[in-house]
Amino acid sequence: MTHKEFKDMILFYLYDELDENKKSVFEQHIDSCNECKLEMESYKKLFSDVDVDNSTNLNPKLLMEARLELRGVLRAQRNKVFESNKISNSIYSFISKPIGMAFSGIFILIIGLFIGYKIFNNSNLDNTVDNPVLNNNLKISNINFIDSDPSDNQIEFTFDAVKPGRFKGNVNDPRLQKILTQAVLNEQNPGTRLNSLNLINAVNKQSFDDEIKKTLIIVSKYDDNPGVRLEALKSLSIIPFDNEIKSTLIYVLLNDTSAGIRIEAINNLVEAAKNGYNLNTTDLSLLREKVQSDQNYYVKFQAKNIIKEY
Amino acid sequence: MILTDNELIIKAQNGDVLALEELIYRYDKMVLRMALKFTGDSDDAKDIYQEVFIRVYKGLSGFQFKSEFSTWLFRIVSNTCITFRRKFNKHSQMSLNDEDDSNYIDTLTGDNENSPDKVLYNSEFNEHIHKALNTLSPNQKMSFLLKHYEGYKIREIAELMNCKEGTIKKYLFDAVKKLKVQLANSY
Numbered sequence: 264m265t266h267k268e269f270k271d272m273i274l275f276y277l278y279d280e281l282d283e284n285k286k287s288v289f290e291q292h293i294d295s296c297n298e299c300k301l302e303m304e305s306y307k308k309l310f311s312d313v314d315v316d317n318s319t320n321l322n323p324k325l326l327m328e329a330r331l332e333l334r335g336v337l338r339a340q341r342n343k344v345f346e347s348n349k350i351s352n353s354i355y356s357f358i359s360k361p362i363g364m365a366f367s368g369i370f371i372l373i374i375g376l377f378i379g380y381k382i383f384n385n386s387n388l389d390n391t392v393d394n395p396v397l398n399n400n401l402k403i404s405n406i407n408f409i410d411s412d413p414s415d416n417q418i419e420f421t422f423d424a425v426k427p428g429r430f431k432g433n434v435n436d437p438r439l440q441k442i443l444t445q446a447v448l449n450e451q452n453p454g455t456r457l458n459s460l461n462l463i464n465a466v467n468k469q470s471f472d473d474e475i476k477k478t479l480i481i482v483s484k485y486d487d488n489p490g491v492r493l494e495a496l497k498s499l500s501i502i503p504f505d506n507e508i509k510s511t512l513i514y515v516l517l518n519d520t521s522a523g524i525r526i527e528a529i530n531n532l533v534e535a536a537k538n539g540y541n542l543n544t545t546d547l548s549l550l551r552e553k554v555q556s557d558q559n560y561y562v563k564f565q566a567k568n569i570i571k572e573y
Numbered sequence: 574m575i576l577t578d579n580e581l582i583i584k585a586q587n588g589d590v591l592a593l594e595e596l597i598y599r600y601d602k603m604v605l606r607m608a609l610k611f612t613g614d615s616d617d618a619k620d621i622y623q624e625v626f627i628r629v630y631k632g633l634s635g636f637q638f639k640s641e642f643s644t645w646l647f648r649i650v651s652n653t654c655i656t657f658r659r660k661f662n663k664h665s666q667m668s669l670n671d672e673d674d675s676n677y678i679d680t681l682t683g684d685n686e687n688s689p690d691k692v693l694y695n696s697e698f699n700e701h702i703h704k705a706l707n708t709l710s711p712n713q714k715m716s717f718l719l720k721h722y723e724g725y726k727i728r729e730i731a732e733l734m735n736c737k738e739g740t741i742k743k744y745l746f747d748a749v750k751k752l753k754v755q756l757a758n759s760y
Contacts, residue, residue: 274749275742278720280727309753313702313721321606322615329605329619333597333626340630341590407634448590477591485594 264288269296273303277310327518331487342451354406369413401426434465437472444478447495453488460494464501476502480511489521496527504535509542513549516566522559529565536572578642586634593633597626600643603723604650610718611654613703625653648733651719655711705755709748712736716744717752 269292275281276289293299357363401424410419432439446459460482463475479502482495496515499508508531515528536542542550553566576584576592578599584592601622608621628649636645706714715734719725727745731738 271746274746275727278727278745305753306749309749309756310721312756313752321602321609325609325615325619326602326605329622330598330601332619333601333623334594336623336627337593337630340627445590474591481591481594 264292266296266298269293269299270302273299273306277303277306323518327485330485334485335487338449338451341449366411366413370418373413373416373418434462440472440475444475447478447482447491453491456482456486456488456491457494460491460498464494464498476507480507483511484514484518489524492519492521493524493527496524496531500531500534504538504540509535509540509546513546516553516562517549522562525557525559525562526565529562529569532569533565536569542569579638582633582636582638582642586636593630596642597629600646601626604646607650607718607723608654610706610722611714612657613707617657621650621653621657624657625649628653644729644733647719647723647725648735651715651734654715701756705752708751708755710744713744713748713751716741717748720745 269289272281272285272289276286281289293303357366403422403424405423406420407422408418408420410417412418430439430442440463443459443463447456447463450456450459460479463479476499479495479499483492483499486492486495492515496512499511502508512528512532512535516525516532519525519528532542547570550566550570554563554570557563557566576595578596581592581596581599585596604625605618605622608618608625609615612618612621625646629646632645632649636642706717709717712734716730719730719733720727725733727738727741730736731741734741736744
């Protein structure tokens, strides 16, 4: 092996990318080569320079902003799927391609043959109404073709069929709670999210399930509307206090930009402390930081009170 | 009970929004950190972060478990970062040459020097390193970030970036050489 080849191996030696044989040959060479030793030192110096950055943590505010924005965008994406023009756009874009045109022709032919078959077998065409998939009340969207090759007269695709619904029932009905939970997460309109949260609050606290708790935690932390975040936090106070709720309250206390929401979070923590819930040393040190850094006097005061309790 | 990535993916594929969010929050810090190092700008990093997870959301229904979720995700991160940088270069009417875009540094460190985002960023990331990293081509930079900061093996980076191992070695070698020169000049 030439000297240059050994020199080129330095980087990969430091990154532990050499196999055992090459490694031992390289180590023998470097013991006797000053130039390679110096070169290796210069790499090590570079690594220590660039590693200065690696120790820094991500700014939690930046992460929270990114998460809030992402939630909004994903919610919009989910709602877009249900727009009524989605189906016409996707069909139009498909049939405007040459293969799509050919496929549509064959598809129409198959439908024609199918209708002809039904007519000549004296069957009732109205039976299509029995098929819930073809019911006119459904909005069809998001068609994805799994098998679009009509050569064997068989095709296959998936789609979303959305049916408008109406529900009347007991507020503690788990099915109703499930719908409300989905609304809190997915509805684009903050007013609707807020109304759904208010209804969740009306639910008997004994019947709160884990899914509702998880939803409330996510909304308290990441909903882009402060009113919705505050309401979710209030809802959390109804649920029996536990570590997950405590972590959520501390997260909100440290990261939320709205003083009103931070006050709600610290009040909930105070309440938990009064009821005998113990905070650990990490929680207390975070609260100590909060006493120093929060701009709201009330939050500082309450954080101090909790620290005194312990 | 903590669910595995694959369990969360199956739930998310069946429309479980909470599972999708849990999956995202498992990896999003890493994605944002990579994006921040890659772009050197908080707003650009947030754009990449958002673009990555929109792609994940759209592609998750077709995810077939042939690779680990993290591998798939980092492939998306890598592609999004590289495409983002190319878009930026295009908009700035700069050279599109993948391997010779050293002028790019001037754009990033020019008039925006004192913008609030810049100030925020500077508090997190050493300015010298930022400048030096921006002299690298997108592929060199991505290879270096994945190797040096995320600790991937060259074989894994090749899989993520859809390249041969030899190509990644070349990117890394050139990246480190450029960084040495840049950082030697900056101190």
